[in-house]
Amino acid sequence: MCGYKNVTTSALGGNEMLDISAWFNDLLAGNLIFTPTTLGYYWEGLVTTTQLVFLSLIAGLVLAVPLAIMRSSKHKWISLPIYFYTYVFRGTPLLIQLYIIYYGVVFIDGIQETFLWPLLREAFYPALLAFTLNTAAYTTEIFRGAIKTTSKGEIEAARAYGMSDSLMMRRIILPSAFRRALPAYGNEVIFMLHASAIASVVTLMDLTGAARFVYARFYAPFEAFLFVAAIYLCLTFAILYFFRFLEKKLLAHLRPQTN
Amino acid sequence: MKKLLTVSVLGLAIAAASSAQARNYDHVRIGVDVPYEPMEYRTADGELTGFDIDLGNALCDQIGITCEWIEQEWDGIIPGLMSRNYDAIMSSMTINDERRQQVLFSAPYITMPSAWFAPSSFDITEANEETLAGKTIGVQRGTLQDNYVTDNFNSVASISRYSTADDMVLDMQAQRLDIVFLDFPIGQSTLLNNDDTEYVVIGERISEPKEYFGDGFGIAFRQRDEALAEKFNEALAELKDDGTYDEIFERYFGEE
Numbered sequence: 001m002c003g004y005k006n007v008t009t010s011a012l013g014g015n016e017m018l019d020i021s022a023w024f025n026d027l028l029a030g031n032l033i034f035t036p037t038t039l040g041y042y043w044e045g046l047v048t049t050t051q052l053v054f055l056s057l058i059a060g061l062v063l064a065v066p067l068a069i070m071r072s073s074k075h076k077w078i079s080l081p082i083y084f085y086t087y088v089f090r091g092t093p094l095l096i097q098l099y100i101i102y103y104g105v106v107f108i109d110g111i112q113e114t115f116l117w118p119l120l121r122e123a124f125y126p127a128l129l130a131f132t133l134n135t136a137a138y139t140t141e142i143f144r145g146a147i148k149t150t151s152k153g154e155i156e157a158a159r160a161y162g163m164s165d166s167l168m169m170r171r172i173i174l175p176s177a178f179r180r181a182l183p184a185y186g187n188e189v190i191f192m193l194h195a196s197a198i199a200s201v202v203t204l205m206d207l208t209g210a211a212r213f214v215y216a217r218f219y220a221p222f223e224a225f226l227f228v229a230a231i232y233l234c235l236t237f238a239i240l241y242f243f244r245f246l247e248k249k250l251l252a253h254l255r256p257q258t259n
Numbered sequence: 260m261k262k263l264l265t266v267s268v269l270g271l272a273i274a275a276a277s278s279a280q281a282r283n284y285d286h287v288r289i290g291v292d293v294p295y296e297p298m299e300y301r302t303a304d305g306e307l308t309g310f311d312i313d314l315g316n317a318l319c320d321q322i323g324i325t326c327e328w329i330e331q332e333w334d335g336i337i338p339g340l341m342s343r344n345y346d347a348i349m350s351s352m353t354i355n356d357e358r359r360q361q362v363l364f365s366a367p368y369i370t371m372p373s374a375w376f377a378p379s380s381f382d383i384t385e386a387n388e389e390t391l392a393g394k395t396i397g398v399q400r401g402t403l404q405d406n407y408v409t410d411n412f413n414s415v416a417s418i419s420r421y422s423t424a425d426d427m428v429l430d431m432q433a434q435r436l437d438i439v440f441l442d443f444p445i446g447q448s449t450l451l452n453n454d455d456t457e458y459v460v461i462g463e464r465i466s467e468p469k470e471y472f473g474d475g476f477g478i479a480f481r482q483r484d485e486a487l488a489e490k491f492n493e494a495l496a497e498l499k500d501d502g503t504y505d506e507i508f509e510r511y512f513g514e515e
Contacts, residue, residue: 106433121435123419203419203430213420216401217409 033223038214045210046231048124052206053196056128057189060135067136068143069169082140089137095198097134102126102202123204135192142184146177179250186243190236197232207231284487286325288345289315289478292333296448297511298351310511314368315349315478317503321494337361340481347487348479351442353403355473363482365491367475369508372464373404376446377438378431378457385462386438391416397427397439404440407471424449431458444512 021036028034071082089097105111105120119125150173158168200209211228215221291311294300299309307328319326329345340348340362351371354364375386383390392415398405400420408418419436421427428449430436439446443464450458466472480488498504 103429103433106429106435112434123435201422203421205420209420212400217406 033214033218033220034227038210041205041210041213042207042228042231045205045207045228048204048209049193049196049199049206050235052124052128052131052199052204053189053193056131056135057192059128059132060139063132063136064139064143065174067140068147071140071144072147086137086140089134090141094130094134094195095201098127098130098198098202101130123199123202127199127202127204131192131196134195135188138188138191139185142181142188143177145184146181147173149180150176182243182247182250186239186247189239189243193232193235193239284324284346286327287319287347287487288327288329290329290331290336290339290345290348291350292336293330295351295445297444310369310507311349311351313507313510314498314504317498317507318491318494321497321503322490337479340479346480346484347491351476352479353473354475354477355403358479362479363484363488364477364479365488366495367477368495370466370475372443372466373407373440373472374443374446374464375438375440375461376431376450376458377461378434379459381437381461383461388412388415391438394437395419395435397421397431397436399424399427399441403471403473404442408440410471 024036028036028039067082067085070078071086073079102123105126111117111120154172154176155168158172163171196206197208199206200212203209205213207228211224215224218224291299291307293307295309297309299307299311302308312328315328316326331339331344333350336348336350336352337358339345348362352358353371354367358364377383388411391412394416395418396408396412396416397419398408398421400422405418405420412418419427419430421430424441424445427436427439427441431439431450438461439450441450443460446460451460478488478491480491495504
């Protein structure tokens with residue numbers, strides 16, 4: 001949240017900073033909407049969006065691996081509760097989940113006195129919680145699908161070697177399932193980035209929040225939203241490129257031989 | 260033949276232009292963003308009411324024309340006037356220079372101060388940079404209160420922006436906000452009336468500097484409808500003289 005100001009004052013010496021700000025002022029001369037102040041809001045928004053999406057994806061991924069294994073269990077009493085969780089979180093809009101978590105928690109009696117309140121008081125953590133639970137549900141189902149489609153031959157071979165269930169899961173099923181899940185998971189990451197645009201309804205100053213602020217202040221819908229759309233496009237492109245690189249690395253054995 | 264056509268088209272255009280300029284309204288459609296209690300809202304049985312509505316109807320009566328109210332969300336309220344969905348806006352619109360470039364305003368019909376509202380446990384007597392340092396301030400996004408707070412307190416406090424005043428009040432009750440900055444009558448009817456001791460007004464009501472708080476609320480018209488704006492101005496002066504204005508004012512704001 002405060003990264004922008006800290007960087008400009010601490011990391012750069014006096015002279016360097018003057019040069020950069022002079023160059024910046026020249027660039028923005030005569031522009032009423034994109035001033036250093038509003039660009040500061042966009043920067044703040046970029047930091048918030050990135051933090052929110054990155055942290056929720058990491059936490060969601062960590063949650064999804066054990067959940068996916070439990071979800072593919074033969075025992076109904078293990079797999080059914082997980083199915084219920086993914087069904088609820090995939091079956092309701094993320095916006096509603098965010099509203100329930102953000103406005104709902106305050107109706108729990110005495111929540112303001114517990115140790116959780118300093119976290120729940122900020123808009124960031126309820127949003128992070130909602131996003132994490134949502135992406136964990138989708139990722140669980142993506143991984144479960146990948147685990148389920150592991151070829152019978154691999155499993156039989158592992159059994160023939162006398163592998164235990166857990167060793168087989170660790171050495172055979174999960175590594176190949178992750179590879180198969182990669183393209184679908186890349187889509188989930190992009191969906192998450194785009195879904196994060198709703199964070200501004202609970203007062204978070206994310207990228208969309210910054211755009212809405214600039215729109216309302218300068219009555220300039222096109223400038224405000226086109227600029228932010230361009231930023232989202234760049235982020236999406238970076239994610240696409242990253243996953244294409246990963247797929248090339250990890251799925252090399254599936255590509256047709258060229259020579 | 261071609262020349263004749265050009266001349267007649269030109270003639271038509273001129274006739275159309277002059278009729279648009281000298282248009283005499285006997286029926287005026289007024290755009291309004293509902294709800295914004297107590298300025299414009301619906302009663303329990305769905306009837307449109309509020310200070311703007313009553314004053315607007317009284318003004319139309321005084322001029323001798325009929326009025327129709329058309330609901331429009333705040334975001335698109337000026338574009339709606341331009342595209343002739345209605346002929347005037349009477350919806351708690353503050354007169355300021357940015358809007359003056361697009362619309363023609365009547366004389367201000369009410370001035371509405373803003374004020375700070377906080378829980379009574381928030382122990383300060385005046386809102387300034389020192390007392391608000393490190394606090395969370397709530398405002399409604401895109402309002403003049405938002406502009407004022409953003410320009411004056413952004414460096415010391417954190418600002419939460421809400422789409423509606425209702426969301427903001429909910430977060431105030433949830434103790435997420437330390438203080439909010441609102442149009443005084445709106446805060447009065449949403450925060451003070453629930454329980455008189457829970458929330459208090461901090462400091463004086465604020466209507467300066469004009470750069471932020473404008474010149475009061477005005478009725479907006481299209482730039483070319485100067486004659487119509489003039490009629491509303493005359494009617495407003497007459498209603499102020501004969502006491503009708505005071506009567507409507509007391510109906511919604513009590514005695515000041």
